[in-house]
Amino acid sequence: MRILPPISPTPEQLIVLGDSKPGFVLVRGAAGSGKTTTALYRLQQLSKSWLSRRIRLGLEAPIRVLVLTYNRTLEGYISELARSQVTGNFGLELQVLTFGKWAVDLLGGAQILDRDDSARMLRPLAKSLSMDTDFLIEEVEYVLGRFEPGGLEAYLPARRGGRGTTPRVDQALRRRLLDEVIFPYTELKKRHGLMDWNDIAVAAGEVDDVPPWDVVIVDEAQDFSANQVRAMLRHLGDPFSATFVIDAAQRIYPRFFTWKEAGVEPFAKTHTLKRNYRNTKQIAAFARPLVEGLPLDDDGTLPDFNACESDGPLPVVVSGIYSRQVDYILAKLLNTVDLTTESVVFLQPRGNRWFDYLRTRLKAAGIPWTELTRASTWPTGPEQVALCTIHSAKGLEFDHVIMPGLNQEVTPHGNEDGDAQLDRLRRLIAMGVGRARKSVIVGYKADNPSTILSLLKPETYELVTL
Structure with a gap:
């Protein structure tokens, strides 16, 4: 199947490409604005910049570049494009992976409780709350992905963004959700030696003794959880360039969090792509x-x-x-x-x-x-x-x-x-x-x-x- 043909950068994209300072960069793009293309242009530009730095400083270690995507389909698409842009650069290691594959590789493999199995464990626990069970399961996913395991009580006073206004989730329901569903679910997993995808993200952030990444680009970052972002941050080098490409208007998973609470602050630069170049x-x-x-x-x-x-x-x-x-x-x-x-x-x-x-x-x-x-x-x-x-x-x-x-x-x-x-x-x-x-x-x-x-x-x- 044909992939995106080579095209010239747009004026909006050229501004992003001219920014090569280290640190965190946020690219906010609207639908059709060329977010993925911008991510690939930035991959090419940052790879060249960091390779030049390697030569200038006489460094022996290769430049390590990681591109993370949310799903496997986008991984395959970006990988096909990315490798054609940076292949052949001596001294550069490139990986294009979904977050899940990257995290599991860090852990050396793991038996994972998939979302369907997790839902089957949660349904009996959620019944006592007398609400739509599918909604409650998504709320559990939201809570576990946003807050660290030792800080789940922070859910009680937190601004609950990105989850709509109905059904209403008041303080009493939050308390019951923690006590009657989330904590028992966590104990049930421990008892049976099981890990769900959020456990994988948390564990990946705790892995030591692996080479850090110099350049990281996260595409469709609006659908990553806070714990996934935290895990990635713990494997950055010093210095580093980390770019998040995001369109919060297209967030389709319950993954709201603030950048500050995930540890991403301050941004060296924020760029916005608004023009729709794709659609008629x-x-x-x-x-x-x-x-x-x-x-x-x-x-x-x-x-x-x-x-x-x-x-x-x-x-x-x-x-x-x-x-x-x-x-x-x-x-x-x-x-x-x-x-x-x-x-x-x-x-x-x-x-x-x-x-x-x-x-x-x-x-x-x-x-x-x-x-x-x-x-x-x-x-x-x-x-x-x-x-x-x-x-x-x-x-x-x-x-x-x-x-x-x-x-x-x-x-x-x-x-x-x-x-x-x-x-x-x-x-x-x-x-x-x-x-x-x-x-x-x-x-x-x-x-x-x-x-x-x-x-x-x-x-x-x-x-x-x-």
């Missing part, structure tokens, strides 16, 4: 109501929807049973898209069986495809059609984005204003739409549409009823 005017107008009005954290940056320069077709919203949605989409692909040069992605809120029917239909139509979800290497074959969960599409971009089957069944949420799940879904769907350079197709079943679709403005899309 029509795609930007389609996505705009999905994020307008959402609460922004301090690091949130909304794209400049009025700065898009290219034109394209209106996004298409298809209403009909799933098989007819796919009929329409495949006909559109075969008749209007060059499948040898243009990239296409089918996005679903959930993976696994939700792609089964698509696989069958693509095979019958003679359209080769590849799967990107949780892929740690970027596919280099000729296939230009990909299947991917929306979560795994973060940081990627494609010519055409297709989201069939966007029904309420796969986008559940609460019904009150300020519902945390609804806010996150809005960010998630907007992020998926924003992966597109040329066109977008969204499909839904007429008698079960996702409520997200009600936010769209009818004048921004073409409705096709099947």
Whole structure:
């Protein structure tokens, strides 16, 4: 599958590239502003700067450069691009990894309690609180990821950002969550010798006697937890260059924290990328109501929807049973898209069986495809059609984005204003739409549409009823 072609830095990116001072640098970018491209340009620029310093000072140790991504799909994409930019530089060691892989490697391997197993342990404990269990499990993840193991009581008075205003989590509920769910869950893990992903992050920060990193770049940093950031900080050299590339407006996991509490302060420089270079005017107008009005954290940056320069077709919203949605989409692909040069992605809120029917239909139509979800290497074959969960599409971009089957069944949420799940879904769907350079197709079943679709403005899309 084709990756991002070489492009010239934008004026906003050139300002970031001109900043080579050591210390912490924050790059706040809006959707479509070229955050990942900026991270790669910065990788190239900092590698050259630190190699020059190595030669100037006559140092023997190699320059160690680490690029951390949140998910394996983005790891594969960035790795393919990053290595082409710095390969062949003598005296430089480069690693491009997800945080999870980096942390597990530091620990020499570990048996990890995955999120599904963790949820199964938490559900019986959470029942006593008489609230939505999925919400409570996410709240546990939020608490354990934000606060250090010895400081969980800090949750009680803390500003609870990034979690919506409903359901309401008052002091009494916080106390009960700690005493009846989090502390028993922690003891249960200890008793059975188990570690979840937060335990891995904490343990990785405690590993000694490993070479420090000179340059670290963290892409999509808004979806890292505070404990993950703390672990990375404990392995920086002196001096160091650490760059966090972030878009808090696209935060889709419960990971709010302040930079100060994670130990990242002060920033030597903060840069903001606002202009949307990826989307057409029509795609930007389609996505705009999905994020307008959402609460922004301090690091949130909304794209400049009025700065898009290219034109394209209106996004298409298809209403009909799933098989007819796919009929329409495949006909559109075969008749209007060059499948040898243009990239296409089918996005679903959930993976696994939700792609089964698509696989069958693509095979019958003679359209080769590849799967990107949780892929740690970027596919280099000729296939230009990909299947991917929306979560795994973060940081990627494609010519055409297709989201069939966007029904309420796969986008559940609460019904009150300020519902945390609804806010996150809005960010998630907007992020998926924003992966597109040329066109977008969204499909839904007429008698079960996702409520997200009600936010769209009818004048921004073409409705096709099947």
